[in-house]
Amino acid sequence: LATSIVVAKELTKDEQKVLMQLKQQSMQSDLSYQIIESLTTEVGNRLMGTAGDEKSIIWAVDKMKALGFDKVWTEEVTSTQWLRGEAKAQIIAPYPHDMVAIALGGSVGTGEQGIQADVAHFNTLADLKAAKPGSITGKIAFVSYRMERHIDGHGYGKAVGTRVQGASIAAEKGAIALIMRSVGTDDNRTAHTGVMRYSEGINKIPAAALSNPDADLLVNVLKRGKPVSVFLKLTSEIREDVVIKSANVIGEITGSEKPEEIVAIGAHLDSWDVGTGALDDGLGIGMVMAAAHHIGQLPTAPKRTIRVILFAAEEVGLLGAKEYVKVHDKNMSNHVIGAEWDFGLGRIYKMKSGVGAQSLNAMREFAQYIAPLGVALAPENNARAQSDMGALSDKGMPSVSFSPDGTQYFDYHHTENDTLDKVNPDDLKQNTAVYTMFAYFAAMADVDFRQ
Amino acid sequence: LATSIVVAKELTKDEQKVLMQLKQQSMQSDLSYQIIESLTTEVGNRLMGTAGDEKSIIWAVDKMKALGFDKVWTEEVTSTQWLRGEAKAQIIAPYPHDMVAIALGGSVGTGEQGIQADVAHFNTLADLKAAKPGSITGKIAFVSYRMERHIDGHGYGKAVGTRVQGASIAAEKGAIALIMRSVGTDDNRTAHTGVMRYSEGINKIPAAALSNPDADLLVNVLKRGKPVSVFLKLTSEIREDVVIKSANVIGEITGSEKPEEIVAIGAHLDSWDVGTGALDDGLGIGMVMAAAHHIGQLPTAPKRTIRVILFAAEEVGLLGAKEYVKVHDKNMSNHVIGAEWDFGLGRIYKMKSGVGAQSLNAMREFAQYIAPLGVALAPENNARAQSDMGALSDKGMPSVSFSPDGTQYFDYHHTENDTLDKVNPDDLKQNTAVYTMFAYFAAMADVDFRQ
Ligand SMILES: [Zn+2]
Ligand SMILES: [Zn+2]
Ligand SMILES: [Zn+2]
Ligand SMILES: [Zn+2]
Missing domain, CATH: 3.50.30.30 (Glucose Oxidase; domain 1)
Structure with missing residues (x-):
C-alpha cells in the first residue's frame, strides 16, 4: 500500500550539468570579491545625493558592460536633501x-x-x-x-x-x-x-x-x-528645497526563448555615508553581478532574461524600489520570480520560498541542488523578497529569500567599520553560487511561479 | 638508589590556610572590577599633563585611603608638554x-x-x-x-x-x-x-x-x-617650554615584623588620551589595589610591607619609574621582590621568576599554590618585571613576571576602544587572586630573594 510518486524534474540532465558547472565556477571564481573590492576601493561610500553615489552609478554601468551584460541602463530616482x-x-x-x-x-x-x-x-x-x-x-x-x-x-x-x-x-x-x-x-x-x-x-x-x-x-x-x-x-540639516538625483542601475542577460520573462536578482547600490559599504550592500552587488556574468558566459543564453537591479536610495527609504514598481507597474506580471541580498555576511543556511502552490515541487527540486552547499528549505512558503525587492513581492512577484548567517552583521551595520576586510571570500563564494544557481534554475524551469 | 629530598615549606600550615582564604576571597570578590569601573567612569583617560591625569592622582589617593591602606603618598614627576x-x-x-x-x-x-x-x-x-x-x-x-x-x-x-x-x-x-x-x-x-x-x-x-x-x-x-x-x-605640538606635573601614587600595607622590607606590586596610573584606559593599565591598577586591600583586611598584618606603586607617565617614556628609582635609590635593597601588571587582558597562564638561585625552591613552592589557577612555572629564571617595575629589576630587585593571555590585547591597545566592556570579570578574578597570593607569599616567606 506504499505510494511512490515520481516527480518529473524541471531541469533536463543537460541543464543539471550546466547548473553544476555554474556552481563549480562560482565556488572557484573570486569575481564577486573583486567586484566588491573595486566598488569599495574606487568609489567608497555612496549615500544618495553625494559624490560617491554619483560615482557609483557610473561605476555600476561600466562594470556591467565590462562583465558582458546585454543591456545596461539607468532609471532616475529623485528626493530631497539631508545633510549629516x-x-x-x-x-x-x-x-x-x-x-x-x-x-x-x-x-x-x-x-x-x-x-x-x-x-x-x-x-x-x-x-x-x-x-x-x-x-x-x-x-x-x-x-x-x-x-x-x-x-x-x-x-x-x-x-x-x-x-x-x-x-x-x-x-x-x-x-x-x-x-x-x-x-x-x-x-x-x-x-x-x-x-x-x-x-x-x-x-x-x-x-x-x-x-x-x-x-x-x-x-x-x-x-x-x-x-x-x-x-x-x-x-545636520533637512533641505526640503534641494532636489537630489540618483538612479537605479539595471543590467540584463537576455533570455533566448522567453526574453520578456524576467528573473530579477537585486541589491542596493547606495550605502550610508560611513565605511565603504562593503557589506551593506557591497556583498549583494558583488554576488548578483557575478551570478549574471557567470550565466552570461554560458554558450547558450538562459531561456528567460536575468535582470540585475541595483536599487538607488534604499537606506533613505527604499526610494529606488518604490520608483521601480511605479515605472514597471504594467510589466510586473513578467517578473516571474525575484530575490535580493541585503542582510548578513555569512554563509546561506536557509531558503524560504514565496511561490504558488503548484510551484512548490520546483522549489523542492531547486533546494536539492543547493542542499550540498548547506542550505535547508524552510517549511513555510510565504517569503517576501528582502529589502528593495520586497516592493516587487508586494506587487505579486513570486519571491525567494535566502537567509545567511547574520550573527556578526550588526557589529558593522551602518558604521565606519563596514569595510572590505569584513568580507569572507569563502562565504562569499557560497553565497554567489547560491544566487547563480537560483537565477539559472529560475530562468530555465518551465514553471509559472505564480501558480 | 632513589633519592628523596624533602624540602621545607616557606609557609606554615596556618599561613597556607590564609593563602587559600585570600585566593577564595579574590575569586569571589569583584573589588578589582569595581576599582576599574570607578577609575574609568569617574576619571576616564589620563595622559600626563591632562585634567584626567590630575584627577586620577586624587582618585588614586582617595581610593587607597578608602581601601584601608596604612600610608598613602605621592611623589612628583615632571616633564615637558606634548599636545595631540x-x-x-x-x-x-x-x-x-x-x-x-x-x-x-x-x-x-x-x-x-x-x-x-x-x-x-x-x-x-x-x-x-x-x-x-x-x-x-x-x-x-x-x-x-x-x-x-x-x-x-x-x-x-x-x-x-x-x-x-x-x-x-x-x-x-x-x-x-x-x-x-x-x-x-x-x-x-x-x-x-x-x-x-x-x-x-x-x-x-x-x-x-x-x-x-x-x-x-x-x-x-x-x-x-x-x-x-x-x-x-x-x-600636534611639542612644547619644550611648558613643564607639566604628575605624580607616582604609592600606598602601603605596613609589615608587622619587617616593615622596612618591601614587596612591590605595581601598575601605571596614566593612560593614552583615548579610550578610558580600562585595560592599559586599569586592569593592573584594579588588581594590585585589590590585592593589597585583601591582605590588609587580614586579622594579622603580613610580615613584610606590601607597597602598591601606581607609576606616573609610563606611556610617554616610563618617567614615573625613572623618577622612582632615582628617589628610592638608597632603599632599593629593601625592595625584596616585585611584580607589575601592564599587558594583556586574559587569564594568567605562566609565571617567570627572576630571583637568586637559592630562592628557586620558594618560587617552586609558590608556583604549586597558583598551579590550580592554571599558571605554569616557566623553566627560565631571568624575569625582568613588566614595564615600569622593570626599572627596579634593573637596579637589582628580584622580580616575577606573570604572563596573561595577550591574544586580544592589541585589538584595543592605545585606542578609543580601550574601555570597561573589554574587561572580563572572571579573568580579572583569576588575575587578582594570583597577585594577591604572590604579594602575601612574598611578604611571609622567610627568604632573601636576592640569594
Ligand atoms: Zn542594506
Ligand atoms: Zn543598510
Ligand atoms: Zn601600559
Ligand atoms: Zn600603553
Whole structure:
C-alpha cells in the first residue's frame, strides 16, 4: 500500500550539468570579491545625493558592460536633501567624558551652539512610551536598550523602533533631544547610523546614536544617582528645497526563448555615508553581478532574461524600489520570480520560498541542488523578497529569500567599520553560487511561479 | 638508589590556610572590577599633563585611603608638554577617501595647512631602511606592515619599531611625513597611538598611524599602480617650554615584623588620551589595589610591607619609574621582590621568576599554590618585571613576571576602544587572586630573594 510518486524534474540532465558547472565556477571564481573590492576601493561610500553615489552609478554601468551584460541602463530616482554635518556628544557633569555619537539619518540639527540638558534615562522604548507627557520637559531622553545577537538578526527588529520612532515619542514627552544606544551588537567606539522618521504634527527634535561603550559609560555614570548633564551638537540639516538625483542601475542577460520573462536578482547600490559599504550592500552587488556574468558566459543564453537591479536610495527609504514598481507597474506580471541580498555576511543556511502552490515541487527540486552547499528549505512558503525587492513581492512577484548567517552583521551595520576586510571570500563564494544557481534554475524551469 | 629530598615549606600550615582564604576571597570578590569601573567612569583617560591625569592622582589617593591602606603618598614627576591636536588623513587621488588616523605620541605637527604629497609605499620597516637616502624626497612614506596576533604578544615587538623610529628613518630618506599601519591586531576604523622618538640631528617629520582597514584600503589603491596622493594634517605640538606635573601614587600595607622590607606590586596610573584606559593599565591598577586591600583586611598584618606603586607617565617614556628609582635609590635593597601588571587582558597562564638561585625552591613552592589557577612555572629564571617595575629589576630587585593571555590585547591597545566592556570579570578574578597570593607569599616567606 506504499505510494511512490515520481516527480518529473524541471531541469533536463543537460541543464543539471550546466547548473553544476555554474556552481563549480562560482565556488572557484573570486569575481564577486573583486567586484566588491573595486566598488569599495574606487568609489567608497555612496549615500544618495553625494559624490560617491554619483560615482557609483557610473561605476555600476561600466562594470556591467565590462562583465558582458546585454543591456545596461539607468532609471532616475529623485528626493530631497539631508545633510549629516558633524556630531559631538559629551557628558558635562558629574564626570566629563567625550562620547562617540552619530546623527540618525534624517535628523534635524541642534544648531551650531548645541544643547545642554540633564538626561532622562529609559531602559527601553516601551519605558519611554510609558512616560507621562511633559514628564521629561527640557531634558535629553536616553534609551539604553541593547540589541541582542541572533543568527537571523531578529534582534534588529526589536531594537530599531527606538531609532525610527524614538525622537517623536521623546518629543511628545517634552524631550528636547534623543540619544540612544546604537542598534548594533559590537563593542566598538563606533556608532551606528540609520534612518529615522518624524511623526506628523510633533516637534522635530535632534536624534543621535551613541556607540555601545559610550552608552555603557553613560549608564554607569547615571547609576551614581546624581543629575547627569549632556551636551549634544548635531549640525545636520533637512533641505526640503534641494532636489537630489540618483538612479537605479539595471543590467540584463537576455533570455533566448522567453526574453520578456524576467528573473530579477537585486541589491542596493547606495550605502550610508560611513565605511565603504562593503557589506551593506557591497556583498549583494558583488554576488548578483557575478551570478549574471557567470550565466552570461554560458554558450547558450538562459531561456528567460536575468535582470540585475541595483536599487538607488534604499537606506533613505527604499526610494529606488518604490520608483521601480511605479515605472514597471504594467510589466510586473513578467517578473516571474525575484530575490535580493541585503542582510548578513555569512554563509546561506536557509531558503524560504514565496511561490504558488503548484510551484512548490520546483522549489523542492531547486533546494536539492543547493542542499550540498548547506542550505535547508524552510517549511513555510510565504517569503517576501528582502529589502528593495520586497516592493516587487508586494506587487505579486513570486519571491525567494535566502537567509545567511547574520550573527556578526550588526557589529558593522551602518558604521565606519563596514569595510572590505569584513568580507569572507569563502562565504562569499557560497553565497554567489547560491544566487547563480537560483537565477539559472529560475530562468530555465518551465514553471509559472505564480501558480 | 632513589633519592628523596624533602624540602621545607616557606609557609606554615596556618599561613597556607590564609593563602587559600585570600585566593577564595579574590575569586569571589569583584573589588578589582569595581576599582576599574570607578577609575574609568569617574576619571576616564589620563595622559600626563591632562585634567584626567590630575584627577586620577586624587582618585588614586582617595581610593587607597578608602581601601584601608596604612600610608598613602605621592611623589612628583615632571616633564615637558606634548599636545595631540587633531589628525586628518585623506586619499586625494586617484580615489578620494577619508582615512582614520591618529598622531603618534610625541610627533610634530604639519601646520594648520597640512601637507599633500605622493605616497612611497614600503611593506616593512626593513624595506624603508633599505631605501636610498634621497630616494623618497618630498614624499609621504607609508609602511604597511601588519602586526601578528600571538598569545604572548610578541608580534608587538616586531611591529613597534616603525612607530618608535620610523619617522626619523623616513626623514633620512627624504620623506616629509610618515604614515604607518597601526600597531594593532583588530579590524576597526580605530587607529592605535603610542610613543615615538626622533633621532638626534635628523629632521623631525610628522608621524601618524592609520587604522587597519584604512591601511588595507590605501594598499589596495596603491595596487592600481597609479601615483597616490595623500593629505595629512596633524596639529600636534611639542612644547619644550611648558613643564607639566604628575605624580607616582604609592600606598602601603605596613609589615608587622619587617616593615622596612618591601614587596612591590605595581601598575601605571596614566593612560593614552583615548579610550578610558580600562585595560592599559586599569586592569593592573584594579588588581594590585585589590590585592593589597585583601591582605590588609587580614586579622594579622603580613610580615613584610606590601607597597602598591601606581607609576606616573609610563606611556610617554616610563618617567614615573625613572623618577622612582632615582628617589628610592638608597632603599632599593629593601625592595625584596616585585611584580607589575601592564599587558594583556586574559587569564594568567605562566609565571617567570627572576630571583637568586637559592630562592628557586620558594618560587617552586609558590608556583604549586597558583598551579590550580592554571599558571605554569616557566623553566627560565631571568624575569625582568613588566614595564615600569622593570626599572627596579634593573637596579637589582628580584622580580616575577606573570604572563596573561595577550591574544586580544592589541585589538584595543592605545585606542578609543580601550574601555570597561573589554574587561572580563572572571579573568580579572583569576588575575587578582594570583597577585594577591604572590604579594602575601612574598611578604611571609622567610627568604632573601636576592640569594
Ligand atoms: Zn542594506
Ligand atoms: Zn543598510
Ligand atoms: Zn601600559
Ligand atoms: Zn600603553
